[in-house]
């Protein structure tokens with residue numbers, strides 16, 4: 001039997017898109033339960049993971065540069081140029097907290113309701129040029145690389161968790177992997193939206209399809 005999927009609706013309805021991805025990847029309530037089981041194993045290590053992520057981003061000038069731009073909620077000193085901004089600067093500690101909040105929310109969420117899907121989508125959108133004044137404009141190549149790096153960090157934590165039996169480890173591994181592909185899609189959909197918008201604005205002809213995102 002062939003299930004019909006509406007291509008236009010995939011572009012305009014976040015829940016519909018998530019349901020399609022979930023069916024395709026076989027991501028279900030068991031996977032969510034596995035992520036929740038993983039939470040207490042990861043939590044004590046979140047500061048270490050967060051630190052590793054920012055050390056990685058700060059080890060290349062092309063990724064470090066994104067952190068030299070002032071961010072809204074931070075009131076402390078913010079260097080405009082790279083005059084010694086380090087992973088341990090006050091403002092970086094603030095940002096590391098944001099990653100901690102993200103990881104904690106993903107691992108503890110029991111009901112993947114619309115608000116949570118919007119949260120995953122918003123995280124993706126803010127890294128593109130689609131988010132108005134809060135846009136960070138990170139090139140997608142770095143997002144892809146960091147998603148891979150973060151997933152490897154989590155797999156490493158899992159494989160070092162001696163208290164977890166092999167079957168549970170397998171379940172957690174599968175759930176983590178599925179999650180990363182879903183989050184990756186929630187990044188790429190906004191990047192593709194940016195591309196479409198750019199090509200539409202470059203184009204003098206009337207666009208045939210609407211390319212505006214209506215999820216957020």
Ligand code: HEM
Nearest residue numbers: 063066067071072095098102123136138142143146147150
């Ligand atoms: C695994 C992929 C990534 C995830 C899950 C992620 C997650 C986040 C989250 C949760 C926030 C805070 C959102 C908020 O304000 O509530 C954030 C902000 C930010 N991210 Fe990412 N991010 C990723 C990749 C990247 C990469 C590759 C870069 C740069 C090379 C980057 C640069 C930034 C910057 C500059 C901010 C703004 C921080 C601020 O305003 O203080 N992110 N990210």
